[in-house]
Amino acid sequence: MVTMTVAKALNAGLRKALEDDEKVLVMGEDVGTLGGVFRITDGLQKDFGDDRIIDTPLAESGIVGTAVGLALRGYRPVVEIQFDGFVYPAYDQIVCQVARFHFRSQGRVKVPMVIRIPYGGGIGAVEHHSESPEAQFVHTPGLKVVTCSNPADAYGMLQQAIAADDPVIFLEPKRLYHSTKGEVDESAPLPPLWHSRVVRPGSDVTLVGYGPTMSTCLDVAAVAEEEGRSIEVIDLRTLSPLDLAPVIESVRRTGRLVVVHEAHQTLGLGAEVAARVTEECFHSLEAPVLRVGGYDTPYPAARIEEAWLPDLDRVLDAVDRTFGY
Amino acid sequence: MVTMTVAKALNAGLRKALEDDEKVLVMGEDVGTLGGVFRITDGLQKDFGDDRIIDTPLAESGIVGTAVGLALRGYRPVVEIQFDGFVYPAYDQIVCQVARFHFRSQGRVKVPMVIRIPYGGGIGAVEHHSESPEAQFVHTPGLKVVTCSNPADAYGMLQQAIAADDPVIFLEPKRLYHSTKGEVDESAPLPPLWHSRVVRPGSDVTLVGYGPTMSTCLDVAAVAEEEGRSIEVIDLRTLSPLDLAPVIESVRRTGRLVVVHEAHQTLGLGAEVAARVTEECFHSLEAPVLRVGGYDTPYPAARIEEAWLPDLDRVLDAVDRTFGY
């Protein structure tokens, strides 16, 4: 058991993956000498060489496109996109190429690769540095999409994503990189990748989040408890496939569900969770599923991001509203 | 009143817009001499010259990016993307530039432009030619997204989209281009752009579609009527902003709602409609909102596309299922 930050856990997970399989490569802008702008790849080039830890030209489509070629040649590239807002130049490669190679080839070809994206807001950054692009990838068949919310998951899920034979979008809540510490047992078996997880049991309302919003969700549960309300908190972890079994089981008990994410509310992941859970739990629901997402504006200037992002108050408010039906 | 196809109506609408405002430009691959691969721009270059009807190099990001520059210079570019599947190379320009210029400039700058995208399946095409990318644009703040399902709307909505001061994604159901005829009154006032419309009144179930699925929806209503069920059919027309007022009004009467689209079901537009309508009509709903979308696989080979696309039977089946709760 070692205590480490999310950033360090990701670094350790990458290191382990590089040690375990010599076909694993890391590539992206500034991932080499610099160790990445967030230092997630710190020290890796020194230890694994620049054939495996590859600084690339400044072109995201080029990075993902050449990673596809490397995967076709039998490698397992782990691509770093420097910030969420810079994944869009690679969108065509991700959505039309990465996601479809296996399908187009009638299942003959594999393109195992991981696209790591530091995502989400709350770090006071300039525009294009605080986005939550997950819904667009979840809507895309052929991609798997996961996100971690703590060091243990960061360490374990990244290794499993790299080991998976399917392409995985790995979303890293950048706000937690250096702020969130936790215990990581590097010798324990890795936690399952494709499952969501109840992180706090409760009986009155179900609260679902993932990645950067998990700490808000847990804060809400703590505050609500003082007010006498018992909230069950679930960390989705895997966004595609969506593992809603624990959510459905929970809602059948609680009758109420609130979903939280930073992505824009319209067609954010909450819409899908609401639609599916309502279909599965129609007779159990005491209130409609409520969503707390980023507003449907572009991500705003940093000095008002806290008003824009889902926070304790907006989530608590939604919890309250579920009792108003 | 003239009877024309959707293709011809779009051509007439473009021609009218070009006549009305000399700042309107048309640009894209093969839109000039050829008149576009679907002939939507047929004859325009001959009449308006190659300064206004602009054949572009083969680069979608370049097309949209230069259109942004033209809009900043005071023009109103109407961009043609040759097929839905080729919009993704321009995704960064659309999502990070077109959609945000006004916002980033604190409202000082306008980028009036229309991006026309022939979309949807059912034409027996090879891969990348049958996609429904609307959800991704609806999730993007700063874009407005509309689609037409008949010649009169094609003619009127396109002109209004071009006249709008905001960027508009204009989705054209390519399957209807030459197959669907209807009356167009070129002298009548244009129909409102930002409103959905009840196209067939009914009382037992509400059925919502748009663009290429409208004829299926109307067929479903006709068949259901024979079975003694009265279906109210609504054509959304505007996907962003979503005009759900008529849907909500309808569901409050019918208690049942089915949403149909070709886009992949997960995080397709149906998810948002379901989430919002459930929130607004919680106590009126007799059944959960059901969705009939494309399956969550890449668009398949043409010989099975009919099994993949929402069709009469799958929609009827969903209608039936709303009575099973």
Place this chain on the structure above:
Amino acid sequence: MTDAVFGPAPGADEPELVQLLTPEGERVHPAAFDTDFTADQLRGFHRDMVLVRRVDNEATALQRHGELGLWPQLLGQEAAQIGAGRAMRPQDFAFPTYREHGVAWTRGIDPVRLLGLFRGTDQGGWDPQDHNFGLYSIVVGAHSLHATGYAMGVQRDGLVGTGDPERDTAVVACFGDGATSQGDVNESFVFAASYNAPVVFFCQNNQWAISEPLERQTRIPLYRRAQGFGFPGVRVDGNDVLATYAVVQAALQRARDGQGPTFVEAYTYRMGAHTTTDDPTRYRRGGDVEAWKAKDPIARLETHLRNEGLVDDAYLAAIAAEADALGERMRRECKELPEPVAHDIFDLVHVEQTPELAAQQAAYDAHAASFEEVL
């Protein structure tokens, strides 16, 4: 255009083509790239071109008869494709566009396998690994990056510059003149140059991107694009199979030797429509087709072979018969291509199927079964 301050406009003059065989079938010997061919090689090129032209004609006819939804014709580009394809070694890997029927032929892909994509029975009818030949790429330009990445993999495998002809490996990215405008293609030049990757960019300049003439994409000869990225570019007569072979072979050898990327512009002409749904009469310029007909790739080699006494009427009749048989087989086997099964697609999305897709598959099956019961 010349400028007092900036000097002459870069590279707008028309260059010489590398040519080994004139349109009249005369063998010429350029200083660079001259190559000796055996009689078997020459006859082989001829046979290849005759057969792929037949493949193309047959597929076009199949489309007319409603058996295919679409067919992109290669007519006129046989020499470029056969020359480039035959220059490859088995271990080399090619990433094609949608029109690479000739290259596919040289990689041992049965022409019938090409039809599935256009018949709508599949989206890629062969295993790229079996033939070292990628799937046809519909999105213009995207695969150029795949080729470059694959070449980076070859480098990491230690398979450049070993000196072992059985092992040293090169990669080919095939694309058209229009594709050179795409960001992805230019990014592949950046990456290939930056890593000195063993990739040959093989551009068939057939003068058109659907209805748009070359001038819309570039104002200088296309092969000079490479200069801007720091690697060599060459224009070769793409209707001359010998020259295309020689130039591509040299470029591949450079790549295999570890000298990095090369751009080869095969200067040719699309004699047919863009695809069977295209109507070139709307945009073609008078006389072009006639002028290019005089440069036909097959006719010139046939003249040369006859002049050299390497083929006679009997030989040519035998090849024609082989083509007839191939055409006949294509017609038959096209209709026998296995119909896709909707049930299966849910298995093909991922290597490891998700519970969601399993559920959709089950729902699909139940829905389909409910009809079988009714019928």
Place this chain on the structure above:
Amino acid sequence: MTDAVFGPAPGADEPELVQLLTPEGERVHPAAFDTDFTADQLRGFHRDMVLVRRVDNEATALQRHGELGLWPQLLGQEAAQIGAGRAMRPQDFAFPTYREHGVAWTRGIDPVRLLGLFRGTDQGGWDPQDHNFGLYSIVVGAHSLHATGYAMGVQRDGLVGTGDPERDTAVVACFGDGATSQGDVNESFVFAASYNAPVVFFCQNNQWAISEPLERQTRIPLYRRAQGFGFPGVRVDGNDVLATYAVVQAALQRARDGQGPTFVEAYTYRMGAHTTTDDPTRYRRGGDVEAWKAKDPIARLETHLRNEGLVDDAYLAAIAAEADALGERMRRECKELPEPVAHDIFDLVHVEQTPELAAQQAAYDAHAASFEEVL
């Protein structure tokens, strides 16, 4: 690298820089691009550079004091930016990146307006139309296409080649060495060449893209990229304000005259960090900074001005005092920048607000009000 078949590798040799003023402050007279400057012009360049360096230092300090979230330093690139910016006419339009504080200065943007983006109070503090200067662009390369499109608009407005210096208009796209790898930038070369658009691609090669050295992006001098697209490219000493002015001015005039695009590579060095969050000690190579210090853009012009007797201590002290006052004003006014109001953002998404956003705005207002009541 030379190749027996393909000849020498294209353009890998290092070129001469266009230079009008040596690092030692000596005025030289190249055959092309030599230009006469008035004393006022020379003093103006000097003042500009001193003031923007102060702007840059002040903003860096403001970041250290927590008043800005981030600041991308221009230190070392003053000559490149002032030279290019001053070469523009009022009617010309520039599309900047995020580091263009010097160009912004020449377009009459109050330096305080630059701070909002980095303080987090706005995402663009000026009206592009008022200054013919676009918003800072964070997405590397994207705005190069906007510049090209804008230039296409200028063409359509009939404002090239009229011969009227008040009307003929050129457009400048500013970007860095790293940006040249982006598809968008290369596509802007394609479009600009295809339409002969009046745009100058002004590339500040400051040797680094964050931690990545120039060699990762290109293996030949960057200005030669333009050759591959058929328009001229020039490398100019980006630490020489006179040379940069002269070259950019000539390129702009070409554009205004209707001769199309030009690529100008201003060869310079980023003396500071990439931004205030960057740690260049992790990647810089020993001696580089020292070597470039000797080429300082301000020092060399100051030497020249002194040698020519165009400035004296009193003059320089006055400029320093002006810089102090500017710095002091920036410190004060930075803190006075209006705080953004969350309510307002719902009004800024569209020209015509949607009912959905009106509803979200109302919900936001109600939520915010509920706290005001509580507090």
